[in-house]
Amino acid sequence: MGAIDVTEQDSATPDYTMGYGEEYLQALLRLSAKIHAAHLLPYLEPGLKVLDFGCGPGTISIGLAEAVAPAEVHGIDMEPSQIDLAKMFAARYGLDNLTFHVGDVTALPFDDDEFDVAYCHNVLMHVPDTQAVLGEVKRVLKPGGLIASREMISESSFTHPDFGVLRKAWDMFEDLVAADDGHPQMGKDMKAHFVKAGFTRIRTSAAFESYTTPEDVAFIHQVAQQWFLSPEITEAAIKYGAATRELCDAIGTAYDRWKDHPGAFAAIAEGELVAWKPAC
Numbered sequence: 001m002g003a004i005d006v007t008e009q010d011s012a013t014p015d016y017t018m019g020y021g022e023e024y025l026q027a028l029l030r031l032s033a034k035i036h037a038a039h040l041l042p043y044l045e046p047g048l049k050v051l052d053f054g055c056g057p058g059t060i061s062i063g064l065a066e067a068v069a070p071a072e073v074h075g076i077d078m079e080p081s082q083i084d085l086a087k088m089f090a091a092r093y094g095l096d097n098l099t100f101h102v103g104d105v106t107a108l109p110f111d112d113d114e115f116d117v118a119y120c121h122n123v124l125m126h127v128p129d130t131q132a133v134l135g136e137v138k139r140v141l142k143p144g145g146l147i148a149s150r151e152m153i154s155e156s157s158f159t160h161p162d163f164g165v166l167r168k169a170w171d172m173f174e175d176l177v178a179a180d181d182g183h184p185q186m187g188k189d190m191k192a193h194f195v196k197a198g199f200t201r202i203r204t205s206a207a208f209e210s211y212t213t214p215e216d217v218a219f220i221h222q223v224a225q226q227w228f229l230s231p232e233i234t235e236a237a238i239k240y241g242a243a244t245r246e247l248c249d250a251i252g253t254a255y256d257r258w259k260d261h262p263g264a265f266a267a268i269a270e271g272e273l274v275a276w277k278p279a280c
């Protein structure tokens with residue numbers, strides 16, 4: 001999808017680390033079900049009713065809706081601006097089986113046993129009470145229903161070469177997510193959470209999302225400079241003690257060097273999971 005102007009929207013909030021500014025939104029607009037729900041797609045077929053919880057701008061929801069049409073897909077997110085965008089994109093795709101709602105994933109506006117499948121991508125890492133989300137999603141899943149998730153493993157992600165600095169950018173990100181009561185290693189912690197929540201037949205895997213072409217490297221550099229090192233993020237990091245001004249400046253300089261390095265290669269590690277609600 002092309003760049004869109006969302007400059008009138010609010011930027012990072014104290015509670016949701018990534019914020020809703022244009023720079024981070026451009027990263028979400030690159031996502032697709034084909035890649036970012038690849039471990040779920042083999043389980044989908046026409047007729048299955050799906051919930052995409054924490055759907056953001058809905059770019060993954062669109063692919064899920066294509067996979068299960070004519071059955072309904074419902075996306076839900078707490079941020080009205082993301083839901084407005086999701087509705088706009090769904091209309092562009094002409095999908096009439098996709099509906100978006102503003103709401104909290106810990107208090108879903110759906111009946112018990114309503115969905116065949118529930119999915120989330122990089123949402124559990126931002127919600128403080130993991131059991132509250134999983135319990136609520138389990139409630140709206142049919143007995144025997146499938147839940148799948150894909151969540152970041154920040155400590156296994158990397159930006160190479162590091163110049164002795166860029167690992168500290170990941171550390172800063174982790175401290176910031178934790179300061180917002182999030183879980184930066186959720187991709188590998190989630191299996192235990194799903195066991196505790198009473199899901200069965202849990203299967204986990206892991207994947208790297210790689211950034212290596214000149215376009216990818218330019219994209220990561222832009223996200224780093226314009227989103228991660230934006231005043232909203234750096235001021236929050238300094239306030240929470242996750243960074244100093246000197247560290248932020250050093251990270252900016254290192255990312256400029258990285259962009260021009262012939263070996264520039266970054267990868268985001270993601271844990272993937274499928275599990276089932278017990279049939280009875």
Ligand SMILES: C[S@@+](CC[C@H](N)C(=O)[O-])C[C@H]1O[C@@H](n2cnc3c(N)ncnc32)[C@H](O)[C@@H]1O
Pocket residue numbers: 016018028031053054055056057058059060076077078079082103104105106120121122123126127
């Ligand atoms: C990193 S974004 C991922 C969006 C989408 N799943 C994707 O991958 O494109 C996380 C999303 O979770 C949403 N979110 C976080 N906490 C939430 C909550 N308690 N209820 C509903 N949405 C929530 C945020 O508003 C944000 O849109």
